[in-house]
Structure formats: C-alpha cells, structure tokens
Amino acid sequence: MYTVLDIETTGGKFNEEGITEIAIHKFDGHNVVDKFISLINPEKEIQPFVVNLTGINNKMLRTAPKFYEVAKRIVEITKDTVIVAHNAQFDYRILRTEFRRLGYQFERKTLCTVDLSKKLIPEAESHSLGKLVRSLGIPVSDRHRANGDALATLMLFKLLLAKDSDKNIIKEIVRAETLGELSARQLDIVESIPSEVGIYYMHNKDGEIIYLGKSSNLKKRVNRHFIQDGEKARKLQKETRKVTFEKTGSELVALLKENEELQRNKPKYNNTPRKTNKSKGIKPIQLNGYDHSSSSFIIKDTGREIGERSVILVKNGHFIGLGYYNLNHQINNIHILESVITPMAFSAGSKTIIEGYLKQKKALEVIELNKL
Numbered sequence: 001m002y003t004v005l006d007i008e009t010t011g012g013k014f015n016e017e018g019i020t021e022i023a024i025h026k027f028d029g030h031n032v033v034d035k036f037i038s039l040i041n042p043e044k045e046i047q048p049f050v051v052n053l054t055g056i057n058n059k060m061l062r063t064a065p066k067f068y069e070v071a072k073r074i075v076e077i078t079k080d081t082v083i084v085a086h087n088a089q090f091d092y093r094i095l096r097t098e099f100r101r102l103g104y105q106f107e108r109k110t111l112c113t114v115d116l117s118k119k120l121i122p123e124a125e126s127h128s129l130g131k132l133v134r135s136l137g138i139p140v141s142d143r144h145r146a147n148g149d150a151l152a153t154l155m156l157f158k159l160l161l162a163k164d165s166d167k168n169i170i171k172e173i174v175r176a177e178t179l180g181e182l183s184a185r186q187l188d189i190v191e192s193i194p195s196e197v198g199i200y201y202m203h204n205k206d207g208e209i210i211y212l213g214k215s216s217n218l219k220k221r222v223n224r225h226f227i228q229d230g231e232k233a234r235k236l237q238k239e240t241r242k243v244t245f246e247k248t249g250s251e252l253v254a255l256l257k258e259n260e261e262l263q264r265n266k267p268k269y270n271n272t273p274r275k276t277n278k279s280k281g282i283k284p285i286q287l288n289g290y291d292h293s294s295s296s297f298i299i300k301d302t303g304r305e306i307g308e309r310s311v312i313l314v315k316n317g318h319f320i321g322l323g324y325y326n327l328n329h330q331i332n333n334i335h336i337l338e339s340v341i342t343p344m345a346f347s348a349g350s351k352t353i354i355e356g357y358l359k360q361k362k363a364l365e366v367i368e369l370n371k372l
C-alpha cells in the first residue's frame with residue numbers, strides 16, 4: 001500500500017518551513033482507496049517568491065486548519081504505507097519536522113519518483129516533475145499546488161510500476177518489509193514490536209536480559225538481530241526467548257536510558273561502557289540564542305505520543321534524570337517537575353550524550369531553570 005503525496009511550504013530557512021498545503025492519495029497499486037487534501041495554516045508568513053510560485057497567500061490560510069488539527073488524519077491515512085513523492089526526501093523531512101514540533105515521532109518508508117525515474121527512464125532530458133510528466137504526456141493541472149502535483153506524481157508512479165518489468169520496485173519494498181528467514185517464535189516476537197524509537201531488551205529462558213540496545217526503529221533493529229550471521233549473533237538468536245521494549249519518543253531519552261541500563265544490567269552480549277571520571281559537569285552551551293551559564297536547565301524533547309513531551313533535568317552541570325509530561329504546569333513548577341522525573345546516575349557517558357545532543361541542536365527546546 002502506498003500514499004502518494006505532495007506538500008507546499010512557506011519557504012524560508014532549512015527546517016523552519018511550515019506546511020501551507022498537503023495532498024495525500026492512498027494507492028493500493030491499482031486504485032486510489034482514500035485521499036486527504038487540505039490547506040494548512042502554517043502560523044508564519046509565506047515567502048514572496050513562494051506566493052508567486054504557488055498562488056497561495058497568507059489571506060487564503062487564515063481560516064485553514066493548523067497542522068495539529070490534521071495530524072491524526074495524516075497519521076491514519078499513511079499508517080502501514082510507503083510514502084511516494086517526487087523528491088521524497090524533502091516532503092518526508094517537512095512532515096517529520098512538523099510532527100516533531102508536536103512531540104511525535106513520525107516514521108514511514110519512502111520511495112522517490114525522481115530516483116525511480118532516473119533508473120527506469122534514464123533517457124529523459126529532465127527528471128523534474130513538470131518537464132518529466134510533460135515529456136511522458138501526463139496531463140498536469142494546478143502545477144505547484146499540492147493536489148495537482150500529487151496527481152501528477154501518482155500518474156507518474158503508475159507508469160513507473162508498469163515500466164518496471166523486473167519488478168524491482170515491488171521486490172525492494174517486499175525485501176524491506178520481510179522479516180528474513182525467521183522461526184515462528186522469532187516472527188511472533190518481531191511482529192509484536194513497533195517501528196518506533198526506544199529501547200529493546202532480549203531475554204533468555206530465565207528472563208535475564210542478555211542484550212539491550214536503542215534504535216530509532218525497534219522492529220527493524222530486532223529483526224536484524226535475528227537475521228545476522230556470525231558466532232555471537234547465532235548465540236544470541238539461540239538464547240533469546242522473548243524481547244521486551246520501551247518506547248521513548250526521544251532519541252536523547254533512548255541514548256540516556258541505554259547508557260544507564262547497560263551499567264545496571266551488564267548484559268552478557270553487550271560491550272558495557274567502562275566507568276570513567278565524571279567529576280566535571282556538563283559544559284554550558286550556546287543554544288537558542290543564550291548561554292546556559294548556570295548549567296541548570298531542562299531539555300524538552302519529543303514524547304511517545306501526540307501531546308506528550310519528554311524532559312531531561314540538569315542541575316549544576318549534573319544530569320539528574322528524565323521523564324514525560326503533558327501539561328506545561330508540570331514543568332513550570334520545579335517541585336512538580338522533580339516528581340515526574342525518574343532519577344538517573346550522572347556519568348561520563350550521560351555527560352557526553354547530553355553535550356553531543358545539544359551541540360547537534362536536536363532538542364525541541366532548552367530552558368534555564370531560573371526562567372521557568
């Protein structure tokens with residue numbers, strides 16, 4: 001099942017764009033079985049060159065729904081589908097950025113019709129959507145509008161499927177979705193695990209944790225364990241009787257929990273990080289326009305579901321712990337904040353993880369404690 005989509009944006013700085021229009025056509029390989037088309041209020045100004053290109057202006061969007069109002073519909077229509085788009089990397093990045101602002105980890109497989117057309121129609125003078133579809137005789141209306149471009153992409157994708165006589169498109173999708181040569185027990189294990197960011201634990205017959213790890217796609221990572229070759233991999237496969245998991249929503253939470261729990265559990269098949277000097281605190285870092293000179297702050301990041309956020313607490317340069325919240329007053333009061341936090345050990349590992357995450361500017365927001 002595919003969802004062919006196109007997105008129009010406000011333009012602007014990388015990762016600061018907002019969606020102004022979206023069109024999604026759910027396609028079963030033969031027919032469109034569902035669709036969603038809507039203008040979106042991006043809550044920010046549209047760049048003038050984008051207005052000239054698309055014809056979408058700020059006045060048109062004043063009464064349009066905001067992204068959070070249509071987010072659930074987008075999640076539902078794209079669930080268990082492969083997203084197909086012309087320059088899919090762009091559309092997928094924009095969607096993930098919007099969901100990330102809501103504290104939700106949005107992940108789907110993608111297919112890019114630019115890449116597919118370069119393989120299947122290498123002789124084309126141009127692989128831009130407008131020129132390519134014109135050269136193929138595909139009618140286009142409302143060019144540079146989401147639904148017009150989505151319909152053009154859908155017709156192009158149908159043509160590419162027909163041209164793919166070796167069925168490499170289907171093979172690649174099936175290969176990506178197959179779970180390898182797994183036993184029935186392993187197949188059941190993998191099927192029970194979501195394709196979300198989190199921590200997974202591999203248990204032996206006695207329930208002991210023999211391996212743990214973090215991943216941005218738990219299902220994919222656990223499946224890989226069961227199809228890997230090598231002596232260590234085969235031993236792990238043989239001994240594993242059950243896999244449990246914990247969704248974290250945030251990559252930072254997953255990294256910190258993995259670091260903490262490796263030290264606590266010391267699973268036999270993991271290389272447990274060595275404990276090193278942790279005397280120095282987390283370095284103050286320039287972020288979001290100010291310097292965390294106090295070294296006491298909270299990091300707000302994505303949660304495990306829409307409406308939830310994760311929070312990491314650092315006091316006097318020391319990592320204190322992490323937790324989740326739904327309401328702002330839970331973090332605006334330090335006593336309530338500390339009550340939702342699960343205490344965790346400060347170590348050289350957690351220091352390195354937090355500093356690295358902040359330097360990469362992956363966090364949704366960082367707030368000094370004295371500004372709460």
